[in-house]
Amino acid sequence: MKLERKAYAKINLGLDVTGVREDGYHIVKMIMQNVDLYDTLTFEDNDSGDIILTASTDKIETDERNLICKVAGQLKDKYNVKKGVTMHLVKRIPVAAGMAGGSTDGAAAYLALNELWGLNLSKKELCELAVSLGADIPYCIIGGTALAEGIGEELTTISDMTDCYLVIAKPAIDVSTGWVYKELDSREVITHPDIDGIKAAIEAGNLKKMCSLIGNVLEDVTASKYKEVGQIEEILRNEGAVGAFMTGSGPTVFGVFDKKEAAEAGYKAVVESKLAPEAFLSAPINPGKED
Structure with a gap:
């Protein structure tokens, strides 16, 4: 089975920092918005049990440091998945740009692997897993226009932004x-x-x-x-x-x-x-x- 997913970038329509938690995470209040700029990821299960990632650019780490691989490893371990996955990333979103490029790739991995491996997890359950790997990933799973609070994981979906x-x-x-x-x-x-x-x-x-x-x-x-x-x-x-x-x-x-x-x-x-x-x-x- 092979799946392809688009991982959309985001912009902030307002970003405020209201405090710092004891663990060092900043408390934020911001509005997130997806834009029509995306990476493309493909996922294919394999029988080797290995997690394999390749990318369109050598600027991207393709080992366990990559968030995509971390997501696959987390799901594989937690749900005792025997199969592996072979993944390829075509990178278009600028790196280190403030556009959640890594987080949105991780979100795409959650959604695709949930389907590929038949885990039948809800988006809410995926978001609960995702926050341990990155505060922006839950928003990237939900997408659209949203108010984000807490460390970014408390999400309230709002009306779509006006066409522009x-x-x-x-x-x-x-x-x-x-x-x-x-x-x-x-x-x-x-x-x-x-x-x-x-x-x-x-x-x-x-x-x-x-x-x-x-x-x-x-x-x-x-x-x-x-x-x-x-x-x-x-x-x-x-x-x-x-x-x-x-x-x-x-x-x-x-x-x-x-x-x-x-x-x-x-x-x-x-x-x-x-x-x-x-x-x-x-x-x-x-x-x-x-x-």
Whole structure:
């Protein structure tokens, strides 16, 4: 049996950090949104019992350090699965980009292996297993538009984001999430985004209101070190973006456009600036509603 799955990237439509737990995990309140940019994974069971992963790029670890392999190992051990699995990853989502590229691949592995190995676990059960491997994985299993709280695992699905056009751009830099949070902890955060207001604007279908409220407490940290973040945002706004923001801990920036022509112009301007070798024209998506 062979399965193929798309693993969709995410952006943050608002990200706030409200505290730190005793175990060091940060308490967050944020809105997550899938975008039409995805990795492709294939899964085929094998009789050897081995967990085998290959990838389209040598930049990806394909041993037990990879989250996909960790998911397979966890499920195999917990449910005493005798068969193995041979997996291949075609990577398109930028690495170390604040877009949950690793987490969404792990989520795809949970969903595919649940089917491949006949485990018959609910999405809720998969999410409960997943949080031990990564706080973003439960969201990636559920997908769509969601409010995430706790360490990111407490999810409330909300109305789909209004149709629009997105330009996503990752500068040629990698940002350590650990460094960003450590730096944040050393600063006093004065301004917190209105996550409830963003949620209300999404549910009202008010794109401009949503963009007027979006904020990310991690952006000041990353953008203060990497000027490319602000430069790309400025380019996108100059080309007519309703708003331009950093996602996650960065350095990836996304611009929200209400007109296709403006989005195409924004994409072209970013490419021509050479500030972001990885740039994409995209859109919000709810994978659960795919035909």
